[in-house]
Amino acid sequence: MGERTSGAVMGRSESLLFLTDDQLRRGIEAMFFAYRGFTADPDRILQEYGYGRAHHRAIHFINRSPGTTVNNLLSILGVTKQSLNRVLRTLVEDGLVESRVGVRDKRERHLHLTPKGAALERELSEAQRNRMRAAFRNAGPEAVAGFRAVLEQMMDADMRRHYLDNGEGGDTGT
Template identity: 80%
Template sequence: MADRGGSGAITRGDTLLFLTDDQLRRGIEAMFFAYRGFTADPDRILVEQGYGRAHHRAVHFINRTPGTTVNNLLSILGVTKQSLNRVLRTLVDDGLVEARVGTRDKRERHLYLTEAGKTLEQALSEAQRNRMRAAFRNAGPEAVQGFRAVLEEMMDPEMRRQYLDGVDQG
């Protein structure tokens, strides 16, 4: 594991990486602008349908784990129950998500995308896959591994575990 001090220096084995505050600030800005680009194409699709990014995130994770519970989705998204219920109500009313009562626990609601929901999710994820595919191809394999490692290191430990469990399953 990396040794990090307040100086911005990162040590791994016998290598030392020192980043100045300015370099870190530029990295933060790069993430902001990359995120803006990463979300631009899906945002255009979402706006046409009257949805926002919260709808996109819900559709993405319901597609990733069909049958996920509302409570699990709350945990993944880190939003309030009221906020998620508003998003899910719209998606259910519009015929994109189906909520089924749990077979073991009648209080649970298991979420599934309908065919229309799968079509929307496919359009949204295809736009992002295309952008990532081009970026990864242009950056090269070492950059791809480094990018993923940096993102994983930025995750809170519980989120990293959850993400890695999903990667192992997918």
């Protein structure tokens, strides 16, 4: 009985019950099940249009940073250029994304959503935000702060950069 706190030895310190193996396992499963819920609604919508999660990711980050380059998108998404290109090509062909040759550096392509692309983005993000909003509302502001704190710690360091690069926030105005 009692708590196994694998790894570091800790001398029966009271306040570390949240680091027991069982608590960690629960955290792991929470991530697994929650991520499924998190993607479920957009996935349903995407299916109607014949797109997949990869298209959603591209659309999301182009919308977040209009005019972003292919290279920047690659470093955010962490896939190969061949993989991204396949997705991007269909989005351009279908008229959801516009690829503009760079002005200062003509090698670069700057990506923008067309009105049609922006419309799909709105549909997708609305569905996802609805679920997130319900979860946030039911859990309360304190929980939301904790949620974000833990997730931020869970990211790879180089991804945290992309996450913090916008919004930043810091204090929530307490």
